Amino acid sequence: xxxxxxxxxxxxxxxxxxxxxxxxxxxxxxxxxxxxxxxxxxxxxxxxxxxxxxxxxxxxxxxxxxxxxxxxxxxxxxxxxxxxxxxxxxxxxxxxxxxxxxxxxxxxxxxxxxxxxxxxxxxxxxxxxxxxxxxxxxxxxxxxxxxxxxxxxxxxxxxxxxxxxxxxxxxxxxxxxxxxxxxxxxxxxxxxxxxxxxxxxxxxxxxxxxxxxxxxxxxxxxxxxxxxxxxxxxxxxxxxxxxxxxxxxxxxxxxxxxxxxxxxxxxxxxxxxxxxxxxxxxxxxxxxxxxxxxxxxxxxxxxxxxxxxxxxxxxxxxxxxxxxxxxxxxxxxxxxxxxxxxxxxxxxxxxxxxxxxxxxxxxxxxxxxxxxxxxxxxxxxxxxxxxxxxxxxxxxxxxxxxxxxxxxxxxxxxxxxxxxxxxxxxxxxxxxxxxxxxxxxxxxxxxxxxxxxxxxxxxxxxxxxxxxxxxxxxxxxxxxxx
Numbered sequence: 037x038x039x040x041x042x043x044x045x046x047x048x049x050x051x052x053x054x055x056x057x058x059x060x061x062x063x064x065x066x067x068x069x070x071x072x073x074x075x076x077x078x079x080x081x082x083x084x085x086x087x088x089x090x091x092x093x094x095x096x097x098x099x100x101x102x103x104x105x106x107x108x109x110x111x112x113x114x115x116x117x118x119x120x121x122x123x124x125x126x127x128x129x130x131x132x133x134x135x136x137x138x139x140x141x142x143x144x145x146x147x148x149x150x151x152x153x154x155x156x157x158x159x160x161x162x163x164x165x166x167x168x169x170x171x172x173x174x175x176x177x178x179x180x181x182x183x184x185x186x187x188x189x190x191x192x193x194x195x196x197x198x199x200x201x202x203x204x205x206x207x208x209x210x211x212x213x214x215x216x217x218x219x220x221x222x223x224x225x226x227x228x229x230x231x232x233x234x235x236x237x238x239x240x241x242x243x244x245x246x247x248x249x250x251x252x253x254x255x256x257x258x259x260x261x262x263x264x265x266x267x268x269x270x271x272x273x274x275x276x277x278x279x280x281x282x283x284x285x286x287x288x289x290x291x292x293x294x295x296x297x298x299x300x301x302x303x304x305x306x307x308x309x310x311x312x313x314x315x316x317x318x319x320x321x322x323x324x325x326x327x328x329x330x331x332x333x334x335x336x337x338x339x340x341x342x343x344x345x346x347x348x349x350x351x352x353x354x355x356x357x358x359x360x361x362x363x364x365x366x367x368x369x370x371x372x373x374x375x376x377x378x379x380x381x382x383x384x385x386x387x388x389x390x391x392x393x394x395x396x397x398x399x400x401x402x403x404x405x406x407x408x409x410x411x412x413x414x415x416x417x418x419x420x421x422x423x424x425x426x427x428x429x430x431x432x433x434x435x436x437x438x439x440x441x442x443x444x445x446x447x448x449x450x451x452x453x454x455x456x457x458x459x460x461x462x463x464x465x466x467x468x469x470x471x472x473x474x475x476x477x478x479x480x481x482x483x484x485x486x487x488x489x490x491x492x493x494x495x496x497x498x499x500x501x502x503x504x505x506x507x508x509x510x511x512x513x514x515x516x517x518x
Contacts, residue, residue: 054135059160060199064479066134068496071441072506075127078149085120085148089113124149131156161202169204172197176206181218187255191215191248199479208477212242215251228254245477246391249501387436387461387509388502389468389475389482389495396452398434398461403509404454408432418455430454434461436507438493441483447492447507463505477503 051069054062070076077083092106127149132140135156142159143152176197181190194215198205206214216232219225232250236242384399397418398404409432416428434449449463468475472487482503484493495503 051134054139054156054160056160059156060202060205061196062134063157063161064481065496066131068481068494068506069134070127070130071494072439072496073126073130074439074444075123075130075149076441078124078127079131079153081150083120083123084150085124086113086117089117128152169201172201173206176214177217179218181220183220187252190218191251194218195244195248208244209241212244212247215244215247219251224258225254243477245501249391252501384460385509387463387505387507388498389463389465389484389505390502391465393462393464394466396434396449396461396463396467397428397455397458398452399454399456399458400461400509401430401454401456402511403434403461404430404432404452405435405448408450409454416453418453418458426455426457428453428455435510436493436505437510439506439508440491440494442491445492446510 051065052058052062054066067076067079070079078085089110092110094103094106098106128143128146131149131152132143135143139156139159142155146152146155176194179190179194181187194211198211205211216229219229228250232242232247387398401409409430411430412428418426418428431451431453434452436447436449438445438447451467465475468484473492474485474487476483476485480497482495482497483491484495485491493505493507495505498504
């Protein structure tokens with residue numbers, strides 16, 4: 037039988053090795069790797085290697101029962117000592133493999149995982165302070181996004197620079213505001229900024245994760261790559277969509293200079309023309325209201341309605357109290373196109389936590405508990421962000437063995453939908469919060485807590501912006517045989 041730890045380690049994506057200047061991006065990923073392997077607590081002293089057990093001293097006159105009990109305790113102590121020693125060595129070995137050769141001198145002679153981790157932290161954690169921290173913040177605040185620039189590169193710069201600041205970093209809400217302040221002051225981006233800011237409150241503040249997702253979605257829409265990337269979400273390849281997308285990418289607009297559409301199709305040009313013609317057809321206002329009310333069915337073919345309809349669709353993507361999407365006959369899943377592209381490269385064996393989903397979804401029938409699974413009498417339509425539709429054909433509970441900071445524990449995800457065409461499993465943030473769970477996003481990690489403050493699941497952030505669940509699915513026996 038294979039070792040789950042080693043299997044999980046093999047599937048994890050590579051981590052850039054620790055060297056001078058990258059500690060604040062390396063540390064959370066190394067932490068997640070050690071947690072994934074179940075040895076992180078040796079780095080925090082929550083678990084330690086006990087003293088080596090000694091042979092029990094025979095008490096004169098001891099009975100055979102007492103001698104046998106002493107022997108059992110000695111063997112158990114030996115087993116526990118050997119296991120702790122093995123796991124401590126595993127933590128040290130893992131850390132050693134995640135640092136460059138020139139860093140090995142800092143951990144030479146260290147015998148515990150905590151000593152090794154603390155030595156590296158002492159060497160690197162507080163090196164980006166004072167004058168360097170000041171100018172790093174100045175650079176972040178003066179950074180501006182320019183048309184034609186890659187949005188992912190722009191946002192990655194801000195995120196990476198902030199991590200370098202360590203304890204002097206901007207808090208997450210201010211980092212999100214810095215991202216918005218870096219945008220051009222034109223109608224296209226201002227509309228999105230207003231929508232994002234109006235959707236926040238004291239209980240649901242602005243987050244860098246949310247802002248990144250929405251900015252990438254808008255960037256993909258403007259550059260004409262949204263439809264082609266969204267098509268990648270399903271495991272079935274649609275060749276006709278791919279060819280259309282390829283032709284679309286070749287178009288260049290002479291008005292806004294983005295690719296993906298012609299001047300006649302340019303939404304910005306149409307919006308600017310509308311603003312210069314305020315006394316135009318009043319009937320257009322009615323159409324705009326109709327488009328705003330019917331967010332899910334907004335079409336690119338409506339010229340004057342695009343701005344209002346697009347603003348409404350942005351607002352609708354945030355968690356809200358609207359019951360429009362609670363209808364079991366139709367579920368809307370809004371996923372940023374950069375996330376969609378990442379999912380398309382993922383394995384069916386992966387599970388991600390995502391704020392864009394309104395329901396838990398999985399393409400793996402064998403992950404559903406047989407006692408809870410039932411086929412749907414009528415398939416449920418899953419509407420994706422590019423207006424494409426896939427079908428859910430069953431419902432039930434998913435079962436995992438969750439890796440948490442304290443131990444591996446069984447976990448059940450109720451009321452999930454079976455969607456065979458989905459590329460990977462998605463767990464809904466809103467469904468977690470509906471069940472009174474709290475999600476804590478700290479650096480590149482996500483922790484799921486129950487109402488009594490017990491951590492029941494963990495996840496690590498991927499390059500696609502999603503959080504990959506650190507868990508092993510518990511396969512259905514019935515499905516495994518089929």
